[in-house]
Amino acid sequence: MIEKLNVRKSEGRVVRRIVTIVTLAILLIVLVVGVSGFFYVKSAMKPIDPEATAEIEVEIPMGSGITIISSILEEKKVIKDARVFKYYTKFKNATNFQAGNYVMTQAMTFDEIIESLKTGKVYREPLFTLTIPEGLTLEQISKIVEKHTNYTAEQFMEKVTNKEFIQNMMGTFPDLITEEVFNENIRFALEGYLYPATYSFYEENPSLDDIIKMMISQTNDIVVEYSALLQEKEMTPHQLLTFASLLEEEATAQTDRATIASVFYNRLDADMPLQTDPTVLYALGSHKERVLYEDLEVDNPYNTYKNPGLPPGPIANAGKVSIESALSPTDTDYLYFLADKEGNNHFAKTYDEHLKNIDQYLQQ
Structure with missing residues (x-):
C-alpha cells in the first residue's frame, strides 16, 4: 500500500510538472504572438521607405x-x-x-x-462633376443626372428601382442597405440612400451603375462613422436615414435641426403623430408652397398626420448635419414648432403655446 501511495505521489508530481510546463508554454506562445503582433502593426504603420521618391x-x-x-x-x-x-x-x-x-x-x-x-489631390482634372443638393428625391436627382450625362431620367429611375441592382448594392454595402428597403409601402427602395455632395468623374461616360454606386458609397461612409451611436440608440441605418430626411425637409437656413429632432423624438415617446408637412407632400407626389387642410387627409402610408411613427422610408436625401441631429437631438420638452415667414423657428411645450405662436407669427 505504501508503495502504491508513493507511486501515486510520484505520478501526481509528474502531472503537475506537465501541467505547469504546458501552461508556461501556452503563456509564452501568447506573449510571443502578442509582442510579434504589436511590432508587426507598428512596422506596418510606418512608411515602406521613408527615403523613397519614385512616384x-x-x-x-x-x-x-x-x-x-x-x-x-x-x-x-x-x-x-x-x-x-x-x-x-x-x-x-x-x-x-x-x-x-x-x-x-x-x-x-x-x-x-x-x-x-x-x-482629392489628383494629377488629373475631372472631366465633369455632378452636384446633388440636400433634400432631393430620387426623381429630382434623376433630372440632374440627365442634365450632366448621356443617361435619361427614365433610365436612372429604372436602374434605382431595379431589384437585381438593389440586391447587388445590398451585397456591396451590407451594413447600410438591408431588407428594410423592401418593407411594405416603401415607394422607392433606394430613396434617401444617395448622398448629397459634389462628385467628380474622370472618364467621359461612366456607367450608370458606377454613378449611383458612388453616391451610395458616400452615404455608407457617413453612416459607418456613426455606427457606435446607432447601436447606442438601437436605431437601424434605414430608420436613421428616414428620420434625418424629415429634418432635412423641415429645415430652413435658420433652423435648429437638433431642436426639431427633439420635437419628433418627444412626439414619438408620447405616441403622438409626427404631423410633418413634407411627408404629406411626398405622399401626394407633388411640391406645393402651402399644404392645405384637405391634403392632410390623403390616404397614404407616408402621411404622418394619418399614420403614427416614422414613415416607411426616407422622403429625400439628407446631409450630414441632419444625420448628426437625428442622432444627437437637443434635450427639450417641446412638442410643437413652426417656422415664421422669415424662416425662424418657434417652439412650444403645449398646444396652447403653439396656438399663441401661430397667432403671433403666422396670422400677420
Missing part, C-alpha cells in the same frame, strides 16, 4: 469603400498591410475619400495618404 500612380475607382481602397494601396505597394490601414482609418474616423487618380510614394505616412484621399 506611384494609384487609381481609386468610383464607389470604392475603405476596404477596396486599402487593398489597392497594398497592391500598389504604397502601404504594407491593407488591414492595418483600414483599421487605422476607422480609428481616426476618416471618411469622405474621393475617387480619382493619385500620385503617391512609399515615403508617405498613413496620415498623409488619408489627407490626400480626403482632399
Whole structure:
C-alpha cells in the first residue's frame, strides 16, 4: 500500500510538472504572438521607405469603400498591410475619400495618404462633376443626372428601382442597405440612400451603375462613422436615414435641426403623430408652397398626420448635419414648432403655446 501511495505521489508530481510546463508554454506562445503582433502593426504603420521618391500612380475607382481602397494601396505597394490601414482609418474616423487618380510614394505616412484621399489631390482634372443638393428625391436627382450625362431620367429611375441592382448594392454595402428597403409601402427602395455632395468623374461616360454606386458609397461612409451611436440608440441605418430626411425637409437656413429632432423624438415617446408637412407632400407626389387642410387627409402610408411613427422610408436625401441631429437631438420638452415667414423657428411645450405662436407669427 505504501508503495502504491508513493507511486501515486510520484505520478501526481509528474502531472503537475506537465501541467505547469504546458501552461508556461501556452503563456509564452501568447506573449510571443502578442509582442510579434504589436511590432508587426507598428512596422506596418510606418512608411515602406521613408527615403523613397519614385512616384506611384494609384487609381481609386468610383464607389470604392475603405476596404477596396486599402487593398489597392497594398497592391500598389504604397502601404504594407491593407488591414492595418483600414483599421487605422476607422480609428481616426476618416471618411469622405474621393475617387480619382493619385500620385503617391512609399515615403508617405498613413496620415498623409488619408489627407490626400480626403482632399482629392489628383494629377488629373475631372472631366465633369455632378452636384446633388440636400433634400432631393430620387426623381429630382434623376433630372440632374440627365442634365450632366448621356443617361435619361427614365433610365436612372429604372436602374434605382431595379431589384437585381438593389440586391447587388445590398451585397456591396451590407451594413447600410438591408431588407428594410423592401418593407411594405416603401415607394422607392433606394430613396434617401444617395448622398448629397459634389462628385467628380474622370472618364467621359461612366456607367450608370458606377454613378449611383458612388453616391451610395458616400452615404455608407457617413453612416459607418456613426455606427457606435446607432447601436447606442438601437436605431437601424434605414430608420436613421428616414428620420434625418424629415429634418432635412423641415429645415430652413435658420433652423435648429437638433431642436426639431427633439420635437419628433418627444412626439414619438408620447405616441403622438409626427404631423410633418413634407411627408404629406411626398405622399401626394407633388411640391406645393402651402399644404392645405384637405391634403392632410390623403390616404397614404407616408402621411404622418394619418399614420403614427416614422414613415416607411426616407422622403429625400439628407446631409450630414441632419444625420448628426437625428442622432444627437437637443434635450427639450417641446412638442410643437413652426417656422415664421422669415424662416425662424418657434417652439412650444403645449398646444396652447403653439396656438399663441401661430397667432403671433403666422396670422400677420
